[in-house]
Amino acid sequence: MLSYRHAFHAGNHADVLKHWLLVELADYLNQKDKPYWYIDTHAGAGYYALDSEYAQKNAEFDTGVGRLWQRADAPATLARYLEIVRSANPDGALRHYPGSPGFAREVLRPDDRLRLFELHPSDHVHLSDNFRNEKRARIEKADGFALLKSLLPPAPRRALTLIDPPYEDKKDYRRVVETLEEALRRFPSGVYAVWYPLLQRPEVKELRKALARLPAKGWLDVSLTVRTPSRDGFGMHGSGMFVLNPPWTLPGRVEATLPYLVKALGEDKGAAFTLEQRIA
DSSP states (O other): OOOOOOTTTTTTTHHHHHHHHHHHHHHHHHHHHSSOOEESSSOOOOOEEEHHHHHHHOGGGGGGGGTTTTTTTGGGHHHHHHHHHHOTTTTOOOOOOEEEHHHHHHHSSSTTTEEEEEEEEHHHHHHOOOTTTTTTTTESSHHHHHHGGGOOOTTOOOOEEOOOOOOOTTHHHHHHHHHHHHHHHTTTTEEEEEEEEOOOHHHHHHHHHHHHSOOOOEEEEEEEEOOOOOOSOOOOEEEEEEEOOOOOHHHHHHHHHHHHHHHHHOOOOOOEEEEEEEOO
């Protein structure tokens, strides 16, 4: 579907979880000298103006990154994520927020590469403009689900792939699993991170179960709930990241950070986190 615009949600609690973990994964891969690729199947615009009409409509960033970016008590595990946010807002006013490609761009090294897919016409234009001088990046106006397999295995035999669809179309849940089944056949050692919304619908539970059954060496499932689910069943009350082939150091760093995020981003007594894993 082409109606989804992430600009409405930029910098919200789900972005905090997703982008903090993305930075964690990239920093781990940076520990080895050998280059790698960052692949984003649903890249969005790359950067977002928080003073735009889209972002201001619901001002979701106020209860997300807005609660964190200038706090002095954040744990060390959040330092790199917050540093990137602050560098995007050097005048001390929160006006800009990087999307996933923006965070990856800051963390990747000179020999690493970005491979970005975005199908939405407007977002593709913005993404291309935001990365027009980035020689490390290749951008395609295409369905990332369909074309991920064309990049695997990557030339350096190392890659971090983020799969972050809008899930407005219920078929996205099935396509995530099918795409990863093919990806793991082609490139079983890759690191794959899947973002998902916490909604009161069966597709979310089935997605997590299906991801746990995939033939990866290990997995980590992290979720952050910020509010009690609504009685009418509508709305997103949190989000999660499911990581296939995660670094062995990730569970400890996640477990040390999530209580802080629950306290900082929680909106009522329903705020909580979950952490499940099978690390090889």
